[in-house]
Amino acid sequence: MTDSKASMSNAHALSMLQALRRLQQAAEVHSKSLGRDGELTPLQLLILQVVELEGEITAGQLARHVALSQSSLSGALARLESKGLLTRRRDDDDRRKQWMSLEADGRKALKHSPALLPEHALERFAGLPEWEQHAILAGLLRAAELFETPGSGVEEEEEEEF
Template sequence: MPEHDNDTLLRQLGLAVRRMGAQSVLSSAAMAKHFGLHPTDLEVLDLIVLHETVTAGELAIATGLTSGSVTALVDRLAARGYVTRRRDEADRRRMLISVVRTATAPIEAAYEPRRIAMHRLWSSFDEETLRAVTGFLTRSTDLLVRCTEEIVAPVDTGQAGGSTKPR
């Protein structure tokens, strides 16, 4: 493939990913509003669903939120009955946060038509394409996680004690 065609394809890919990312944010905001949640609360709830059990520290790293913001967010989710907290038996200082599936069932049901439609669309692709897309999305998401971690990491100014200002 000529370099010009590859550059054009990469630009098109970048635009498609941006469009999908923006639509994902807007769709999530609409769903969150439907359930009376803040969009960040809904997305963090989904992270907890994906991992089944997490710590507040893991959520802070994944989201870039401060520990205080994560605590307030988890408090809101717990008050709505979406999550529970329990002490980690291996390390009593840590709290484990888990989803309450009966409470999240209405949210999951609201997403079901979309899941079915996406499954139908994705089923139209061959195995090689699905493997390539899965690899692309996995590696791209892993890169975004690292970028988020870098954005929220404290900057070392070289002064005693460093700095806690984000980059």
């Protein structure tokens, strides 16, 4: 690599790190406020939102939606189930599969929970032109792909349930 390419690459790396750090700090601040305002963690809220959106979903599908391994998801599901917010049931044909569905208390908890993203950010995002919203989403998704460690993604796990 030439010196000019290396210095440009270093400048891009520094800019990326600064942007990622700003996002991380904002996410941490909002996450702490979620913890103070509600009884559920941001991950638990995300799980409930995905289950509500999908209606009924397998644990494997849910793990992919929330970017967790099935083993990591298992503990969160157990806590939500013990609170009466969702139910798990075994598939009639394939007993390895578990289906998640939201309970009435889960819907109520979602209704009274704070937004997972800061309201001001959602409002500002909604005010952007549609093309820019798509560009930001595409950039965030691509950045997430670039930063994932090869071979460690939940998308590689089998559909087999716990």
